[in-house]
Ligand code: ADP
């Protein structure tokens with residue numbers, strides 16, 4: 001799976017949310033989109049998973065034009081995991097996971113034994129099999145996200161689009177969710193709010209600011225004190241953690257200078 005986005009433009013009415021954005025994700029990479037609130041991360045992802053239609057530009061998956069592909073074919077190629085509260089409806093856990101099978105089926109096809117097995121395995125993979133019959137809305141935030149990842153697994157796609165998937169989750173779930181996804185060995189494009197999480201899990205980063213990509217590279221190249229100040233306007237102290245081998249960022253409150 002390789003994604004190539006070129007010169008992507010998108011506006012909501014008069015306001016330009018993406019002003020000619022280009023980036024790529026190679027097979028097997030974990031790529032992070034970072035940037036301040038409102039910089040266009042979700043808009044970029046929505047254009048890729050076809051929640052929005054680009055005004056201009058091209059999006060290719062494995063060299064194929066995504067914008068002329070049937071919706072069903074594009075749905076087979078990518079699994080989407082949004083924020084924890086993105087599923088408003090009242091379903092059992094196993095029903096939500098079974099929705100991952102939808103792009104594989106024809107209209108009105110019922111779930112067969114094969115589908116049921118896949119759903120069961122997906123839940124098992126995330127340690128959620130005992131919750132199959134529970135009401136989704138009664139789960140905790142971290143459990144809900146595990147169900148949505150199980151749905152993505154049931155879809156059997158090897159490309160995941162994540163939009164701040166651990167927002168509102170406490171630190172143990174944040175690590176657990178990213179660890180699960182990392183272990184799947186799939187290709188990932190994820191908007192990530194937390195720069196330390198981006199540093200821990202991403203191979204490469206793109207920084208969006210006001211609808212443009214202003215920086216890109218490895219977390220080490222991108223997450224410097226100078227860049228963080230230029231993009232977010234905050235002072236920080238960036239060090240390399242001896243255990244993870246990754247950069248680690250401490251933000252400095254007013255009055256603390258390096
Ligand atoms: P991010 O995900 O980086 O926080 P978004 O892609 O959600 O940013 O938003 C980019 C810009 O587009 C922001 O200025 C935001 O206010 C605007 N925007 C997002 N969604 C809509 C919408 N549905 N209608 C109008 N403007 C929107």
Ligand code: MG
Pocket residue numbers: 041042043163164191
């Ligand atoms: Mg967003």
